[in-house]
Structures are given as structure tokens and as C-alpha cells.
């Protein structure tokens with residue numbers, strides 16, 4: 160039976176599981192060179208964004224987690240996107256999605272530049288991390304970034320993650336950050 164795709168709510172955002180209605184907004188973001196600078200460097204075509212949405216819908220149905228579009232509630236615009244998903248060592252995504260179940264879960268984010276520097280990535284990150292720890296019996300949550308992606312590293316810091324070092328994920332070497340369940344619980348209780 161397909162798993163449920165879950166919508167999340169934060170103070171300024173609605174996090175909606177990817178859907179065809181997000182195509183224009185997601186492509187407007189993913190075709191910008193400054194957005195993909197540390198994410199392979201290739202702006203996304205409209206067809207590629209459409210394929211990603213289809214794949215993400217399969218991920219939601221298989222795993223019960225994947226990518227959300229961040230909708231700014233005041234304007235209804237797609238402000239960004241983020242994920243809780245299984246990490247993999249290979250660059251290419253496998254056809255068999257079940258084969259990734261049991262790998263570490265990672266959290267990820269990106270924003271359209273019009274929405275940078277407003278705290279929205281960190282706000283969404285807190286909501287997605289809560290979803291990950293509440294929905295899955297994981298001991299820890301990981302995040303990976305290009306070592307030069309300082310802005311993303313600051314979002315990881317604000318979430319309470321610490322850097323574990325350089326590790327091989329996605330067919331390359333990335334700075335890997337982690338927050339344990341105990342650390343996340345302490346963050347939540349304000350301790």
C-alpha cells in the first residue's frame with residue numbers, strides 16, 4: 160500500500176510534498192545558476208524538473224518521506240524546497256527505491272534567491288527535522304554539503320548539527336554534519 164505524503168506547517172511556510180502544481184515555481188528556482196552552484200552546477204530544464212517531481216512522488220509512496228515545496232503562506236509563492244530522504248553513496252539514483260531503505264536519513268534545503276536571508280531555510284529545517292525524528296526511529300539525522308557551501312553550513316549550525324568531517328556520499332566528498340536524537344531533543348526543550 161502506498162505510504163502517505165505529509166504536509167508540514169511552520170510559522171511562515173507550508174511544506175507540500177512535490178506535486179505537478181509546483182512545476183513552475185520549482186523550475187524558476189532550479190534553473191538559477193546561483194541555486195545549483197554547489198548542487199552539480201547545471202541549471203535544471205523544465206522537463207528535468209517535471210521528471211524530478213514524478214520521481215519524488217514515487218519516493219513518497221515508497222518511503223513515506225521525500226521532498227517538499229516550501230510555499231510562503233502570505234504570498235502562495237514557491238520559496239524553496241527541502242527533503243528528508245535516504246542518503247546514498249552513488250551519484251546516480253537507483254531505479255529500485257526500496258534498496259535505499261535503512262540507509263541514514265539526510266535533511267536538505269534550497270531557496271529561491273528572492274527568499275534568501277530571511278531565516279526561511281532554518282525555519283523549514285526545524286519542521287523537517289521534527290518530522291524525521293517523530294516519524295522514523297532514527298538515532299541521528301545527517302546533512303551533507305559541498306565544503307565551500309558556507310551558507311548551507313550555517314543552516315546546519317542553526318539546526319544544532321555538528322560537523323563530523325569529510326565523507327564520501329553522492330559519488331563525491333562532502334562535509335557531513337550530524338545531529339543525534341538526544342541532541343535534537345535537547346534543542347527542542349531549549350536546554
Ligand SMILES: CC(C)(COP(=O)(O)OP(=O)(O)OC[C@H]1O[C@@H](n2cnc3c(N)ncnc32)[C@H](O)[C@@H]1OP(=O)(O)O)[C@@H](O)C(=O)NCCC(=O)NCCS
Nearest residue numbers: 194197268269270275276277278279280281303304310311
Ligand atoms: C543554503 C541556503 C538555503 C541558505 O539560505 P539563507 O537564507 O542563508 O538561510 P536562512 O533562510 O536560514 O536565513 C538565515 C539568514 O537570514 C537572516 N535573517 C533575516 N531575518 C530573519 C528572521 N526573521 N529569522 C531568522 N533569520 C533571519 C539570518 O540572520 C541569517 O543570516 P546570516 O547567515 O547572515 O546570519 C541558500 O543559500 C540557498 O538556497 N543556496 C543554494 C542552494 C544550496 O546550496 N542548498 C544547500 C545544499 S547543501
